[in-house]
Amino acid sequence: MKKDIILAGVGGQGILSIATIIGAAAVELGMHLKQAEVHGMSQRGGDVQSHLRISDHPIASDLIPQGKADLIISVEPMEALRYLPWLSKEGWLITSSEPFINVPNYPETENVLAEVKKVKQHVVLDAEKIAKDLGNVRAANMVILGAASPYLGIAFDKLEAAIREVFGRKGEEVVNLNLEALRAGAKIAKG
Amino acid sequence: MKKALLLGDEAIAQAALDAGISGVYAYPGTPSTEITAYIQNSEQAKEGKVHSIWSVNEKTSMETAIGMSYAGKRALCCMKHVGLNVAMDPFVNSAITGANGGLVYLVADDPSMHSSQDEQDSRALAKFAFIPCFEPSSQQEAYDMIFEAFDLSEKMQIPVMMRITTRLAHSRAGVARREPRKQNEIKLHPNPKQFILLPAIARKQYNELLDKQPALEAASENSKYNQYIDGSDKSLGIIACGLAYNYLMENYQDEACKHPILKVSQYPLPRKAIEKITKECKEVLIIEDGYPVYEELLRGYLNQGLKVKGRLDGTLPRVGELNPNLVAKALGMPATKGEDVPALVVPRPPSLCKGCSHIDMYKALNEVMEKHGKGKVYADIGCYTLGALPPYNAIYTTLDMGAAVTMAKGAADAGLLPAVCVIGDSTFTHSGMTGLLDCVIEKTPITIIIADNSTTGMTGGQISHAYGRLEQICEGLGVEKEHIRVCTPLPKNHEELVKIIEEEIAYPGVSVVIPRRECIQTVGRPKTYN
């Protein structure tokens, strides 16, 4: 099993917590992992991405070659589009529909979503709203991860276990919120 | 033992602790910052009383590390590539004094300038200083090599460089650890005189440094990190340096490479292996994630000998970070690119955070400077450099840390007035203080705005050594007390800040204006060590 995943968003949106959960589950399964992150200047509201690679076999490059990503998981719709050159023809694009507008020339949201829907295999969801309804917008990341869960090649209970492990220190309430968010996202992906 | 998931930077930090360092010395700088930060948070470091407080700049950090090596203990000194320019004097000279306790300089380069003002390649400087250099291709190799680097440093009595790039620094992978080694005891060098670089001693030491080179070359030839992987198709030989090796191998996941490959991760270059691959193969492709340092060397000045492909003949791009696709193209493999980026996608440059004190500072400054015309604000490196972008468009220069003060002085000397500069609090203590003294000595008409957010913001909010002592420093350097003006940059104080800046620009001598308000990202974090 091998999955190449591009995580996308805007600096400060916390895409790395998605990577941390997938990573923890993959390591628990004894898989190899490489994950290239963006630190530094772009974290100040710029575009950020992370290349996450998990595989049964040793991984060579920290960067995913273009056209080879199995998944783009994005917490922002325009950022999802920025990485289309990396998505394979059979790949899935999972993104939140909620735009993060911090540039004056941000395109019409409608047009952005129309571009997203041109991708053959996509899941678009308003993760922020779902998370808000569950009690905390900050769980939006886990909603997105839930929506991506059918395509990760990792059993759902392993993702749940990873959430318990990673958020465990923050207490039962945080763990449960994130588990609920994960499940809500998964439900949407399954339609 | 379960492998730990570590960033390249973290693997290096953990390795240094396990290799028995007694201190890490560094000034923050992307992509090297996480090394020292990891050690600062490590229980193992606390138990071993490993020094880890930030230094004021790269030069002080390197000299302190050299002092620890002089005392016989192991020290790690970390910096970003441009930090090595600041530390160049101790860097070159410490090769001549030699090391006592193991001494490793970790330099993190930033090809493609993700967070930097240039993409210089530190391997060229290691070569220049006759210092051996390790260039890991993976996080595990980075971990393992740190042990060898310290051992080599002690065996050969020489500082050793490890050169990494942003990609390795900020990429995570599983790393297996080794048994930790004890720290060294204090032990003076049997010949302490070698640390006195009087010309007579320096000449002798320099010859000794040159005499060490064959042994260092032999170490590279025998290094397990430099591997010759034979192949049947000798029409091309491939030399892959550091991380480039992974980009190469990514393209041979399904079928093995038929060409001979020389993986290089330790310098000086392994001469015999280079001879072998260049003799056996009709052409050589050299892949370096940085400057074409060794490509140029292999080609020779007149390019009349070997057939060498790489960055200089356009096989690979002349500038920027490499990736698997660029290497595939160099090998003549088909492109794998997916769909194009839709035309409506716009760039999203970094920007000042909502509520940042620098915004209020620039609003006031722009109002004052409007009547003075363009081109008279000299800035420096930090979050406030984002004042170069819209909607502020407030600054005209950014060269290197500290240059705001001195460039403003030079322009004032030339008669371009008024001269106003903007510098951050951490950058001011890094390299601005000395320039301020230059101004005080000549009573230069200059207005220095020290944008004090009480942290080292750009690199993630490390403690700023300016905290609590800025006015004292300025006064101590000779700025008149009544021309050191402090104000809280908030919308409600806009008029006050405008007035202060106007008054100080009108004063024909050295003034310092300190807009002071804490960075909104670091609110609540400690500002000092105690």
Ligand SMILES: Cc1ncc(C[n+]2csc(CCOP(=O)(O)OP(=O)(O)O)c2C)c(N)n1
């Ligand atoms: C020689 C050198 N060392 C380190 C850096 C990395 N660096 C860039 S800005 C900065 C600190 C800026 O802090 P400060 O001046 O307080 O400004 P702030 O970002 O907080 O506004 C650092 C460490 C650099 N660019 N050059």
